[in-house]
Amino acid sequence: MISMAIPLYERRLKRFFYLLILFIILVFIVSISSLSIGPAMLDPIKVLQALAFKLLGRDVGGLIDVVAKLRLARTLASIFCGASLALAGLLMQTITRNPLADPYIFGLSSTALTALALGIILAPDLMIQRVYVVTISFIGAMIGFTLTLLLSKLGGGSDIAMVLAGIAVASLFGGVSHILLYIVQSMTKVPYMYLLMGTVSTTLWGDVQLLIPLIIVPITLSLALFKPLNAYLYGDEFAKQLGFNPASIRIFTASISAFLTATTIAFIGVVGFIGLVAPHIARFFVGIDHKFSIPTTIFIGALLTLIADIIVKAISIFIGGLGELPLGVVTAVIGAPFLSYLVIKRMRR
């Protein structure tokens, strides 16, 4: 008897591990390039050396220490925020069973930012602590998600209705957050406008130390949920028949997704489309099973964000304008055509 399932399974498993190793190497290489690129170009080999020395606890000294330390925070922020946004997108796509879902397109990012800005205006003393910033933007993200889903339900609940509802919520709260941030800026004399389109250039070392655990915990939680998430994909009834409660999966996963979105917004602002694009690339390579697609999505998200940030740096070096472009501008330029492609593919069917 020739078996079909066993070799098929082994092939998939192998493919996943090879790809995972490939993506880890790619993230590493791109991170080193990201550390080297900047107004002062560094030798990538020297950067690597300095990193190794640092890990061994030896003193590196000189310019490279200072520059790399500043840049390391930025690079790590790109990696972790990218991973976080990508996973948030994947989880949203699964629980809405909608391949067009993304925290930015569905309006969560804008409501989170609105909540954050309101928080700064109403309780500026509290907002000095990141924990409160993350909490308030999490509440904002949850409200945004609920609003979009309610609005799309009124519109028939189709995939495209969800996207349109999201765009309505995103546009409204994008505008509101813009106005609120303008007020915040006049109050605090600190430039907050960068939050509108996101940037990792202002991330400090202390931020990164808080950011990493805040993102690693939800990543671990969602990995542990891979079976309920897989069962959920085929419909509520299937999830139920396999012993999982679909309503609980929905609420829990939506919260994780909103938390990931909120955390990135609290640290780097609104960066769109990573959550849309990364899961599609991951599923193309490893299929729909979340035990494969979650890790792959995370690495692809990190990679895309790193590359987008390198583009930001490269543009500012070549053009030499005042300051840098926001990160969200670059991801939008890459991501929006991809959304158009998905919409066309979907509507043709």
Added chain:
Amino acid sequence: MKIVIKGLEVWYDSIQALRDASLEINEGELTFIIGPNGAGKSTLLKTIALIIKPKVGVIYIDGKALSKFSLKELSKILAYVDYQISKSLPSTVFEFLLTARYPHQNMLTFSMSQEDLEIVDKISKQLNISHLLDRKLDQLSSGELQRVLIARAFIQGSKVLLLDEPSAFLDLKYKLEILDLVKKFTKINRSICIIAIHDLYLASLYADKVVIMSNGEIVAVGRPREIFREDLLEKVYGVKTHILDINGRIAVIPLEPLNKMEL
């Protein structure tokens, strides 16, 4: 194993879909539910599958009320097959079938056991879908998808199999082959299989027990010979019929409706 249904009543808003339905089903029995559109066949099946909550009445499995089981326990007992499956995110047949082993696994076990894979393999072969494993669900014909969905229920290995119109979309050969397989599966595993179906000939061929329904009520329960009677069918379906006996098999020939539609 035995299922006892007592006095089920189901309401969709103000419309009553099941009236005082009571029934007993034994293991190793293939039970077919027949009746005209809107008779409550699917509703009865969905109520047993716990998809619909009855307003009144209880379903017992081996003396224990169904509502007393946890979702996890039920996942090992019940499998319900209908043709609504979400295909909006592209999954392969293989990925879909693997999920059917989850009730038998620990939630965090990463790899599939050899045994689980062998079950998937064996059942894919029996239902002739081995060559489809690598295909996407949305690339299947309706007949192929139907076989995949039935395979899923077999792979789950539940003792109670509930099938809603398993023969719709299947060609003549697969209709017979799949019902043959379902019958064998039921006999070998001493399981319970309840099938809602429109095709009266298939019901007469394979049924151990036939339940005929009309207007949310169970009109009669019995062996095929007791149910496929011209007077009973005329009363329930509103159609004059003729019963043929071909080598001990009953075939219902519909003649004409009692009330003809006027143009």
